[in-house]
Amino acid sequence: MKFIEFLPLGLAAAGAMVFAAAFAREEPQDSLMEDARFYFEPIPEEPPALPGNELTPAKVELGKMLFFDPRLSRSQFVSCNSCHVLGLGGTDGRATSLGHRWELGGRNSPTVLNAVFNVDQFWDGRADDLEDQAGGPMENPIEMGFTHEGVVNTLQTMPGYVAAFKKAFPGEEEPVTIGNTKRAIAAFEATLITPNAPFDRFLEGEADALDQQQKRGLRLFIDSGCVSCHSGVNIGGGQYMKFGLVEDPDEKYRPAADLGREEVTGEEADRYVYKVPSLRNIALTAPYFHTGQAWSLEEAIAVMGRTQLGIGFSGEEIADIKAFLESLTGEQPEVDFPILPARTPETPKGVE
Amino acid sequence: MKFIEFLPLGLAAAGAMVFAAAFAREEPQDSLMEDARFYFEPIPEEPPALPGNELTPAKVELGKMLFFDPRLSRSQFVSCNSCHVLGLGGTDGRATSLGHRWELGGRNSPTVLNAVFNVDQFWDGRADDLEDQAGGPMENPIEMGFTHEGVVNTLQTMPGYVAAFKKAFPGEEEPVTIGNTKRAIAAFEATLITPNAPFDRFLEGEADALDQQQKRGLRLFIDSGCVSCHSGVNIGGGQYMKFGLVEDPDEKYRPAADLGREEVTGEEADRYVYKVPSLRNIALTAPYFHTGQAWSLEEAIAVMGRTQLGIGFSGEEIADIKAFLESLTGEQPEVDFPILPARTPETPKGVE
Numbered sequence: 180m181k182f183i184e185f186l187p188l189g190l191a192a193a194g195a196m197v198f199a200a201a202f203a204r205e206e207p208q209d210s211l212m213e214d215a216r217f218y219f220e221p222i223p224e225e226p227p228a229l230p231g232n233e234l235t236p237a238k239v240e241l242g243k244m245l246f247f248d249p250r251l252s253r254s255q256f257v258s259c260n261s262c263h264v265l266g267l268g269g270t271d272g273r274a275t276s277l278g279h280r281w282e283l284g285g286r287n288s289p290t291v292l293n294a295v296f297n298v299d300q301f302w303d304g305r306a307d308d309l310e311d312q313a314g315g316p317m318e319n320p321i322e323m324g325f326t327h328e329g330v331v332n333t334l335q336t337m338p339g340y341v342a343a344f345k346k347a348f349p350g351e352e353e354p355v356t357i358g359n360t361k362r363a364i365a366a367f368e369a370t371l372i373t374p375n376a377p378f379d380r381f382l383e384g385e386a387d388a389l390d391q392q393q394k395r396g397l398r399l400f401i402d403s404g405c406v407s408c409h410s411g412v413n414i415g416g417g418q419y420m421k422f423g424l425v426e427d428p429d430e431k432y433r434p435a436a437d438l439g440r441e442e443v444t445g446e447e448a449d450r451y452v453y454k455v456p457s458l459r460n461i462a463l464t465a466p467y468f469h470t471g472q473a474w475s476l477e478e479a480i481a482v483m484g485r486t487q488l489g490i491g492f493s494g495e496e497i498a499d500i501k502a503f504l505e506s507l508t509g510e511q512p513e514v515d516f517p518i519l520p521a522r523t524p525e526t527p528k529g530v531e
Numbered sequence: 532m533k534f535i536e537f538l539p540l541g542l543a544a545a546g547a548m549v550f551a552a553a554f555a556r557e558e559p560q561d562s563l564m565e566d567a568r569f570y571f572e573p574i575p576e577e578p579p580a581l582p583g584n585e586l587t588p589a590k591v592e593l594g595k596m597l598f599f600d601p602r603l604s605r606s607q608f609v610s611c612n613s614c615h616v617l618g619l620g621g622t623d624g625r626a627t628s629l630g631h632r633w634e635l636g637g638r639n640s641p642t643v644l645n646a647v648f649n650v651d652q653f654w655d656g657r658a659d660d661l662e663d664q665a666g667g668p669m670e671n672p673i674e675m676g677f678t679h680e681g682v683v684n685t686l687q688t689m690p691g692y693v694a695a696f697k698k699a700f701p702g703e704e705e706p707v708t709i710g711n712t713k714r715a716i717a718a719f720e721a722t723l724i725t726p727n728a729p730f731d732r733f734l735e736g737e738a739d740a741l742d743q744q745q746k747r748g749l750r751l752f753i754d755s756g757c758v759s760c761h762s763g764v765n766i767g768g769g770q771y772m773k774f775g776l777v778e779d780p781d782e783k784y785r786p787a788a789d790l791g792r793e794e795v796t797g798e799e800a801d802r803y804v805y806k807v808p809s810l811r812n813i814a815l816t817a818p819y820f821h822t823g824q825a826w827s828l829e830e831a832i833a834v835m836g837r838t839q840l841g842i843g844f845s846g847e848e849i850a851d852i853k854a855f856l857e858s859l860t861g862e863q864p865e866v867d868f869p870i871l872p873a874r875t876p877e878t879p880k881g882v883e
Contacts, residue, residue, distance in 0.1 A: 281633035475876040524827035
């Protein structure tokens with residue numbers, strides 16, 4: 180899944196310089212479009228292939244069942260969809276999530292939509308891909324609070340699941356495994372893409388897909404250097420960057436105790452470094468940052484300008500960038516709520 | 532919605548006597564079908580009309596959004612679907628539900644499927660209908676933990692909801708009210724019916740829709756007197772009955788402190804009286820009883836026989852009744868997961 184090409188900071192800065200001259204006046208349509216195509220790619224209409232994990236209908240359907248099934252948690256009350264609500268842009272709209280025993284998570288729940296296009300998963304990139312990620316929350320004591328063994332034991336008691344795993348993983352003798360559980364969830368999540376945002380249509384040549392304010396915002400987004408991190412198909416999601424590159428963010432946005440990627444790599448150079456989040460559907464996924472402490476796009480844009488670029492955007496500029504960001508809202512996934520296999524007397528009970 | 536006709540106990544007993552002679556041998560097909568049609572009605576293909584609450588597509592769609600929206604709870608973590616999971620037979624598969632602040636509910640979560648056919652709502656019937664019921668959990672401190680005012684204030688901050696209420700309640704100046712919130716949820720829930728169970732097809736004349744064991748179970752269900760409470764379109768849901776009519780149930784099934792309908796009416800005669808639950812889709816909705824302490828149909832049937840009828844069913848009889856109950860699983864509702872309106876900076880934050 181690491182097929183996105185990312186532009187080094189220098190190149191973006193060069194781009195910014197080249198186009199800076201064009202900024203103040205209304206620029207020719209094709210110049211902006213050409214520039215945008217240099218930095219960004221549209222979301223494809225079809226889900227991308229996952230290496231070694233073919234997206235068969237049976238596997239995607241099983242993954243959908245698992246995604247919505249609260250019995251993957253110890254309490255049988257929390258599902259993947261509890262924190263990644265598909266109707267809420269794939270997030271939960273909270274600063275940080277609630278989970279097992281009403282404990283509060285440490286970081287804002289990232290969206291599952293288009294997550295397949297991210298270079299790694301989690302804010303600190305501690306999972307390589309969706310499959311690797313999917314196993315994390317099940318075992319996290321403050322998320323689903325369960326064990327992989329518990330998940331498999333639970334699934335194995337339900338003939339409906341045993342049949343669904345057999346269909347999704349044909350030829351395997353014992354298909355109900357944690358590996359296949361994660362593979363199926365990843366396959367379903369890979370289908371959660373949101374093509375045809377106005378910005379995608381613009382990239383594909385529809386000049387009127389963005390209005391004048393959105394075009395000004397896009398130009399500013401490119402020329403100010405936002406694009407040096409937020410580029411590619413996901414407009415982010417492809418690299419790591421220190422939160423506070425130019426100026427330290429307020430403690431509420433970046434509390435000292437959360438070390439970011441340093442907790443994964445052990446390198447002090449990775450202190451306060453996080454994966455650059457995708458800006459796809461960003462108008463649907465407030466609040467923002469890993470702390471979920473910015474509740475409006477205006478606030479998030481202002482903080483980003485100051486801390487990452489050393490720029491104090493004017494109110495008008497913020498409004499223009501916001502208008503551009505709103506053009507990143509794509510077609511939300513249409514998902515039938517799955518009918519889940521019935522429990523049996525052997526199925527373990529939910530434990531509070 | 533109180534259009535179901537219920538048979539008094541005496542009539543059912545008379546029925547039992549009339550057919551008792553036929554019990555031991557294989558009876559003529561049409562006798563059983565005729566008898567079944569006397570006690571039961573099939574689930575209709577289309578949702579029933581709600582008095583004063585027309586099921587327009589816009590209102591049902593709004594109701595679906597509200598049903599799945601966790602922002603109707605104080606934490607913004609709990610939705611109607613948290614305890615009435617549409618993929619789990621409209622229940623949560625727990626003994627009693629978890630809710631706000633991880634508090635445990637007092638009674639097993641009843642299914643929303645076919646609930647429109649129940650005479651009243653809740654185990655103790657404290658709500659007259661779905662509309663009345665829908666407001667309860669929002670304000671229950673251990674369920675959604677919110678207030679009606681809080682719900683309305685939250686919804687009003689989201690233009691997507693304001694537009695959806697306008698469409699669902701055309702001509703109203705201020706359509707975002709708690710009354711309309713409840714009406715829309717009730718309208719959606721009225722669509723959650725499960726027609727075409729094998730037993731319904733049998734009632735409609737398809738003699739082979741039940742196998743021999745299921746037919747034996749149906750005969751036993753009628754002749755033993757189960758039918759005196761579990762009759763009508765919902766095979767229950769139409770009257771109140773003491774749990775422990777003939778013999779006191781074990782304390783674990785009927786703890787002394789939960790007084791049942793006495794808590795609603797104040798009448799001692801209503802002590803341990805509960806609404807007779809529907810047996811529709813019962814094979815999907817373990818665990819059973821208001822306490823959720825019977826985890827298999829076998830256990831539930833044995834307890835019911837003993838406590839309500841004074842009958843000690845044999846293992847074979849229990850298996851036959853269970854087979855019949857499995858014929859009550861209908862077509863589960865097909866529901867697209869709704870895309871919910873985006874929050875705004877004015878939308879209140881979830882509070883743990």
